[in-house]
Amino acid sequence: MRIGQGRSRLTEIHAVPAHQFDDLDQQREASSLGMWVFLVTEIMFFGGMFTGYTVYRHAYPEVFADASRRLSVVLGALNTSILICSSLTMALAVRSAQAGKRRALIGFLVLTMLLGSAFLGIKSVEYAHKFHEHLVPGATFTFPGPRAQHAELFFSFYFAMTGLHALHMVIGIAILGALVALSWRGRFCPEDYAAVENTGLYWHFVDIVWIFLFPLLYLISRT
Amino acid sequence: MSQRVLPQKTYYLVFAALLLLTLVTVEVAFFDMGILNFSIALAISTCKSLIVILYFMHLRYSSRLTWVVAGAGFFWLFILMALTMSDYLTRAWLSVPGW
Secondary structure, eight states: OOTTSSSOHHHHHHTOOOTTOSSHHHHHHHHHHHHHHHHHHHHHHHHHHHHHHHHHHHHSHHHHHHHHTTSOHHHHHHHHHHHHHHHHHHHHHHHHHHHTOHHHHHHHHHHHHHHHHHHHHHHHHHHHHHHHTTOSSSTTOOOSSTTHHHHHHHHHHHHHHHHHHHHHHHHHHHHHHHHHHHHHTTOOBTTBOHHHHHHHHHHHHHHHHHHHHIIIIIOSOOO | OOOOOOOHHHHHHHHHHHHHHHHHHHHHHTSOOTHHHHHHHHHHHHHHHHHIIIIITOGGGSOHHHHHHHHHHHHHHHHHHHHHHHHHTTGGGSOOTTO
16 A cells, blocks of 8 residues: 555555455445444344343333332433433544544543443432342242242243343443553544444444333333 | 545434434334334334444445345345244134144
8 A cells, every 4th residue: 555655654545444344434434334234143142132122011001010010110211311412422432533533532532431331220229229129030029919939930031131221331431441541542534443333333232222222121011 | 445535514414313213213113003103113123224334334235246245144134034924923823632
């Protein structure tokens, strides 16, 4: 490639594609496609749990509705809004990377991390409430009515699904932290920001999982 | 991935739409509409996901190959759900001893 022809050597090196690619567009395309393939495996991963949830909700609709009323709509809705805000800041971070605005990129990445942490903070408050109310599946689980074991199933799904979702958030925040460090060193430029774009795809995917979890777990029946 | 930089306005509009739909989905849950509650909640979630995918995830401006991969993921999810539920939803139709 045209290294050192007039322009500064550093920018030129930045703009060179890896040797297996014809040009930067092809490299960009491949990187985003690879991320989408990973996200498809994630769809199937969460899909199995969503299917299991559907089967048991269909089998025990009333108990699932009763159990769902024990979750806090306010905290759930608040967390949904926080996650949507974090998706906006993530999208703006990717946009800043595209435009080569380093300071804005770092700012939006940090903001996304903070919002993600706020989500996890509220989630931990909710989990603590469930422990106090003996709604955690196990030996101490108590639920009024004759079909407590079906309510226990609901809470098993609740903890498995929100727990794995939260784990994805923790991983996402760690990756964002790495991106902040890399952006600090000026690793990204408008020609090469694949890591930021792909982290954005991952973050939005985790947001989408929550978009389905919120109504399915918190809003079964509130009448 | 597209090089195209979307105007900031697009992101803010998507953000506003997502918040609005969240509000609607919460409000709707407080009205008893029978089976419709589930359908509406699912329809709203699907709308929200779609605009996240199309704009935040830039799928609208991605290559057709990316469309196929993303579509395949949701199609396989549909197969998983449809085949599983075609079993569970129809079990009660015939009274087979032992079920």
